[in-house]
Amino acid sequence: MALFGRNKTTVGLDIGSGLIKVAVIDHSKREPELVRVTVTPLLADAIVEGEVMDPGIVAEAIQTALASAEVKSKDVVTAVGGRDVIIKKIQIERVKEQQARELMRWEAEQHVPFDMESVELDFQILDPDGSGPEMNVLLVAAKRELVESKVRVLTDAGLDPVIVDVESFALHNAFEVNHPDAMRGVVGLLNIGHDVTNINILDDGVPLLTRDLTVGTRRFREDLQRERGLSADDAQQLVQGFDRSPHLESVIETRGEEIAVGIERATAFLEQNSRGGHVRAIYTCGGGSRIPGLNEMLANRLRVTVQQANPLANLKVRDGALASLVTDEIAPLLMLPIGLALRQVA
Ligand SMILES: Nc1ncnc2c1ncn2[C@@H]1O[C@H](COP(=O)(O)OP(=O)(O)OP(=O)(O)O)[C@@H](O)[C@H]1O
Ligand SMILES: [Mg+2]
Structure with missing residues (x-):
């Protein structure tokens, strides 16, 4: 299809450990339109x-994913994340962008616990129009090896990664479009x-901060198998179903607690924050946000509103874009690939 060959479409590729997700967004009209989504285990x-x-x-698997999305272009937008990205x-003192760039390496040495020889640095001035003597800068450092290995996988698949984004920024991007509310006050975005x-x-x-916990739907499924004696298939069905069950409740109790503690640890520093901020709300996405009862458990345990996010809330979706996928079942998993595909490639 010529459609996907045009420059104005962006292919967002999220290489998840469970599912590879592709989202294609057409940017040629006044508003972005989601034209294709595929998920490949x-x-x-x-x-x-x-x-x-x-x-x-x-x-x-990436090739299979792109072929089933009928993507002809080699250009994809992907991202790196995890603990090798800070x-x-x-x-810093208010300076021009070019000067800030020069200062960044020195600043990074003070703030980043990686060997400076092995990192890629980037930054964004958060208040470019401000006038005070200092300005806020968002510093990003990624281990070069991480970026290189991601690029290598893509070039092995015959692709050209035109943008290697940072996962949390791409998520942010999709939240900003679909949940502008999440940009107000102190909130937690959780991609399970x-x-x-x-x-x-x-x-x-x-x-303010990003953290990773090594818990996800795989752990829930394994616990259901080991502790509740379920088959892998039955466990998987409970994890991605719509109904709560006594089996799930006990697993949610322990694994949910792990997630709750992770959030508490991540936000402990807010207590010392001069603004005395506390988390106003938590938005969840990812396959784990569909575990029946998990959002409720987190809300009760943390005493905060927990809302499942929807990357299609404010996004135009072309008829047939999801093919045979069921919107309600798949949408929560698409936050990251849609955030990637929302980037416009020049
Ligand atoms: N409709 C669905 N289709 C497939 N898997 C689903 C669905 N709903 C929930 N799941 C669960 O979500 C998991 C995938 O979630 P997600 O795509 O967010 O993870 P991932 O990006 O592959 O993993 P990670 O980010 O940890 O590398 C699946 O392994 C499955 O357990
Ligand atoms: Mg993921």
Whole structure:
């Protein structure tokens, strides 16, 4: 289809440890339109906690995913995340962008616990129009090896990664479009995946902190098998079903507690914050946000509103874009790929 060959479409590729997700967004009209989505399961353990263990299998699955999305272009937007990416808000003297760029390496040495020789740095001035003597800058440092290995997998699959974004920024992007409310006050964005749960804390839309927990739907499924004696299939069905069950409740009790503690730890520093901020609301996405009863458990345990997010809330969707996928079942998993596809490639 010529449609996807045009430059004005962006292909967002989210290489998850459970599912590879592709979202294609057409930017040629006044408002972005989602034109295609596919999800392709990845063989167990090909990616573990964000690290590619079997590049051959992953490259092949990416090709399958793009072929089923009928993507002809080689250009994709993807992202890196995890503990090898550090995002930090810092204050520096107010200088011009070019000068800030020069200052960044020195600043990064103070703030980033990685060897400076092995990192890629980027930054964004958060208040470019401000006039005070200092300005707020968002500093991003990613281990070069992480970026290179991601790029290698893609080039092995015959692709050209035109943008390598940061996962939490892409999520942020999709939230901003679909849940503008999440940009108000201190909120937590939780992406509960197959292997990993990302916690992102935002203050009026500015990222304050990101953390990863090694818990996701895989752990829930394994617990159901081990502790409740369910088959893998039955366990999987409970995890991605719509109904609560006594089996699930006990697993949610323990794994949900793990997530709740992770959120408490991530937000403990807010107590010392001069603004005395506390988390106003939590928004969840990812496959784990569909676990029946988990959002409620977190809301009760943390005494905060927990809302499941929807990346299609404010996005135009072309008829047939989801093909045979059921919107309610798949939408919560699409936050990241849609955030990636919302990027416009020049
Ligand atoms: N409709 C669905 N289709 C497939 N899997 C689903 C669905 N709903 C929930 N799930 C569960 O969600 C998991 C995938 O979630 P998600 O796509 O967010 O994870 P991932 O991005 O692959 O993993 P990670 O981010 O940890 O690398 C599946 O393994 C499955 O357990
Ligand atoms: Mg994921």
